[in-house]
Amino acid sequence: MKTCLVVDDSSVIRKVARRILEGLEFTIEEAEDGEQALDACRRRLPEAILLDWNMPKMDGYEFLRLLRRLPGGDGPKVVFCTTENDVAHIARALHAGANEYIMKPFDKEIVEAKFQEVGLI
Amino acid sequence: MTPDDFDFLRKMLRERSGLVLAAEKQYLAESRLLPVARKYNIASLGDLVQQLRVMPNSPLAVATVEAMTTNETFFFRDKLPYDHFRDTILPALVAAHDRDKRIRIWCAAASTGQEPYSLALIIRELAQKEPALAAYRFDILATDLSGDVLERARSGIYSQFEVQRGLPIQLLLKYFSQVGETWQIAPEIRAMVQFRTLNLLNDFSPLGRFDVVFCRNVLIYFDQPTKIQVLNRIARQIAEDGYLALGAAETVVGLTDAFRPLTEKRGLYVPNPAARDLEPLAMAGGARRGM
Ligand SMILES: C[S@@+](CC[C@H](N)C(=O)[O-])C[C@H]1O[C@@H](n2cnc3c(N)ncnc32)[C@H](O)[C@@H]1O
Numbered sequence: 576m577k578t579c580l581v582v583d584d585s586s587v588i589r590k591v592a593r594r595i596l597e598g599l600e601f602t603i604e605e606a607e608d609g610e611q612a613l614d615a616c617r618r619r620l621p622e623a624i625l626l627d628w629n630m631p632k633m634d635g636y637e638f639l640r641l642l643r644r645l646p647g648g649d650g651p652k653v654v655f656c657t658t659e660n661d662v663a664h665i666a667r668a669l670h671a672g673a674n675e676y677i678m679k680p681f682d683k684e685i686v687e688a689k690f691q692e693v694g695l696i
Numbered sequence: 697m698t699p700d701d702f703d704f705l706r707k708m709l710r711e712r713s714g715l716v717l718a719a720e721k722q723y724l725a726e727s728r729l730l731p732v733a734r735k736y737n738i739a740s741l742g743d744l745v746q747q748l749r750v751m752p753n754s755p756l757a758v759a760t761v762e763a764m765t766t767n768e769t770f771f772f773r774d775k776l777p778y779d780h781f782r783d784t785i786l787p788a789l790v791a792a793h794d795r796d797k798r799i800r801i802w803c804a805a806a807s808t809g810q811e812p813y814s815l816a817l818i819i820r821e822l823a824q825k826e827p828a829l830a831a832y833r834f835d836i837l838a839t840d841l842s843g844d845v846l847e848r849a850r851s852g853i854y855s856q857f858e859v860q861r862g863l864p865i866q867l868l869l870k871y872f873s874q875v876g877e878t879w880q881i882a883p884e885i886r887a888m889v890q891f892r893t894l895n896l897l898n899d900f901s902p903l904g905r906f907d908v909v910f911c912r913n914v915l916i917y918f919d920q921p922t923k924i925q926v927l928n929r930i931a932r933q934i935a936e937d938g939y940l941a942l943g944a945a946e947t948v949v950g951l952t953d954a955f956r957p958l959t960e961k962r963g964l965y966v967p968n969p970a971a972r973d974l975e976p977l978a979m980a981g982g983a984r985r986g987m
Contacts, residue, residue, distance in 0.1 A: 665865060678856050692864055
């Protein structure tokens with residue numbers, strides 16, 4: 576089974592994402608902010624990361640930049656999942672090495688489509 | 697709606713669009729037609745059917761038929777047919793048409809446009825990698841029974857939800873602009889597609905010959921004789937070295953010999969030269985003239 580790290584400061588969003596991704600046969604790990612996520616990745620790199628943008632301590636963008644510099648950090652497929660729904664943010668995210676981008680609100684179909692798009696399922 | 701009303705409705709839908717509505721689907725008819733009744737200020741569905749009986753050619757009848765069709769679609773639906781288009785169909789056709797440099801594509805049930813635009817995006821992306829393609833002319837004709845969906849298709853405007861189903865984010869960024877909460881596809885992509893209303897039950901031979909026909913997720917709503925006659929008539933409009941793409945739940949197998957499946961390419965069919973010669977001239981089921 577593949578592992579997906581769900582990074583979001585909202586426990587509600589993490590719960591929704593967990594339910595969807597478990598339905599797609601992922602093992603789920605959770606982090607509340609970029610720092611926690613980075614710690615988790617230093618311990619073990621997941622196959623997939625579902626990543627919020629705005630979070631306390633370290634935001635998703637900063638996390639992504641640091642992740643991609645870790646040894647093997649280019650491995651995980653990173654799918655942003657955020658309310659930052661404008662062209663400028665999307666462009667920045669892709670530039671920093673995001674593989675896909677989900678604009679909230681999202682549902683199972685969108686997550687499934689995006690994970691398929693990057694070859695995770 | 698009385699059972700008699702529902703029977704009338706089912707018959708009308710079948711005649712007009714080919715849609716076969718199962719006898720137990722009255723609830724579906726009711727939920728889809730209530731908004732139509734409201735829009736036309738009609739008090740009940742019984743009254744609505746009464747008006748259809750009296751005025752079978754009214755705008756109300758058109759609205760009724762359109763309300764009953766399923767328009768669901770999304771960009772790069774099922775992915776595989778689009779991979780076939782990019783990796784198999786286009787290279788073959790580009791080689792075959794190195795003289796006339798013209799390739800004609802028909803989306804026969806285009807709905808709100810995601811299918812023809814997906815094809816246009818593939819062509820555009822490929823042309824950027826292979827400059828030789830710039831010399832080719834690609835005509836994409838997108839037709840549908842419903843004028844409403846085509847109007848939306850023409851506008852090229854999609855909701856946030858629609859652009860997230862099947863469209864890779866890089867393509868969204870590259871070819872769409874944000875208009876408030878919605879996204880509009882670029883004018884140069886819109887200009888690659890021509891939209892026109894067309895009922896597949898009617899004669900479509902005036903459209904001419906195509907190199908590729910995408911006829912996806914519409915035959916499933918038809919009964920067997922209708923599927924057969926539509927497929928046979930499509931066969932007449934496809935070039936000998938052309939391709940037909942059907943939906944994931946559709947096939948020609950057991951219906952017609954006019955096409956044969958490409959076994960290693962699921963969902964893709966090519967004209968069957970043997971059948972072309974054998975085929976009697978009379979059209980099975982025949983197309984209606986007009987409209
Ligand atoms: C489910 S959509 C398929 C859209 C697209 N081809 C796809 O696969 O995503 C079916 C479309 O067929 C159209 N349709 C239904 N009956 C038709 C007919 N008799 N002639 C032409 N179009 C028809 C409907 O209006 C609807 O837009």
